[in-house]
Amino acid sequence: AQSVTQLGSHVSVSEGALVLLRCNYSSSVPPYLFWYVQYPNQGLQLLLKYTSAATLVKGINGFEAEFKKSETSFHLTKPSAHMSDAAEYFCAVSDGGSQGNLIFGKGTKLSVKP
Amino acid sequence: DADVTQTPRNRITKTGKRIMLECSQTKGHDRMYWYRQDPGLGLRLIYYSFDVKDINKGEISDGYSVSRQAQAKFSLSLESAIPNQTALYFCATSRTGMGNQPQHFGDGTRLSIL
Numbered sequence: 001a002q003s004v005t006q007l008g009s010h011v012s013v014s015e016g017a018l019v020l021l022r023c024n025y026s027s028s029v030p031p032y033l034f035w036y037v038q039y040p041n042q043g044l045q046l047l048l049k050y051t052s053a054a055t056l057v058k059g060i061n062g063f064e065a066e067f068k069k070s071e072t073s074f075h076l077t078k079p080s081a082h083m084s085d086a087a088e089y090f091c092a093v094s095d096g097g098s099q100g101n102l103i104f105g106k107g108t109k110l111s112v113k114p
Numbered sequence: 115d116a117d118v119t120q121t122p123r124n125r126i127t128k129t130g131k132r133i134m135l136e137c138s139q140t141k142g143h144d145r146m147y148w149y150r151q152d153p154g155l156g157l158r159l160i161y162y163s164f165d166v167k168d169i170n171k172g173e174i175s176d177g178y179s180v181s182r183q184a185q186a187k188f189s190l191s192l193e194s195a196i197p198n199q200t201a202l203y204f205c206a207t208s209r210t211g212m213g214n215q216p217q218h219f220g221d222g223t224r225l226s227i228l
Contacts, residue, residue: 041221042221043206043222105156106156107156
C-alpha cells in the first residue's frame with residue numbers, strides 16, 4: 001500500500017529565505033506524486049505533479065520539486081519565500097492503476113516571518 | 115464562478131440530526147470524491163464515484179452515505195450526526211485516468227456538530 005510522510009508539521013522561514021518542505025513516499029509501483037497548497041478558508045490547489053516525465057518538476061508561484069527514486073523523496077522547494085506563501089502544503093501519492101485515488105500526507109504549515 | 119461548488123459553506127447542527135452536504139461541478143469530470151480534513155490528520159477519503167452508477171467506499175465511510183444524482187452532482191449525507199464528525203469536508207473531481215490526473219477541490223464545508 002502507498003503512503004506519504006511529511007517531515008515537520010510546522011516550518012517557519014524568514015521572507016527571502018529558502019523554503020524546503022519534505023515529503024517521502026512509499027510505493028511498490030512507480031508513483032504519481034502531487035503537491036497541493038491550502039490557503040486559509042480555501043480548498044486545495046494543485047502546485048505541481050510528477051507523472052514519470054522529468055524528475056525536476058516546476059509548478060506555480062515559483063515552487064519546484066525533485067523526484068528522487070533512490071531516496072523515495074519528492075521535496076518541495078522555493079528559492080525565496082514570500083509572505084503570500086504562508087499556507088498549508090500537502091504531498092500526495094496516487095495509488096496508481098485504474099483507481100487513481102490520492103493518499104495525502106498530514107500536511108506542513110508554512111509560516112513566513114517578515 | 116467556481117468549477118467545484120460546495121453548499122453550505124458552514125453548518126452548525128445538533129447530535130442526531132440528518133445532514134446533507136452538496137457538491138456540484140462544471141468541469142465535466144467523471145470522477146468525484148468526498149474527503150474530511152481534521153487538524154494534523156490531513157485529508158481522508160470518505161467515498162468516491164467514477165460515474166453515476168459507480169460508488170465506492172473510501173477509508174472512513176462508516177456513518178456516511180452518498181448519492182450521485184448526475185455526472186455533475188455528488189452529495190454526502192450524515193444520517194445521524196455525532197460530535198466526532200465535526201470537521202472540514204471537501205468535494206473534489208478529476209478526469210478518468212491511471213492515477214496521473216490531479217484532483218480539483220471545492221472550498222469546503224465547515225461542519226460543527228454540538
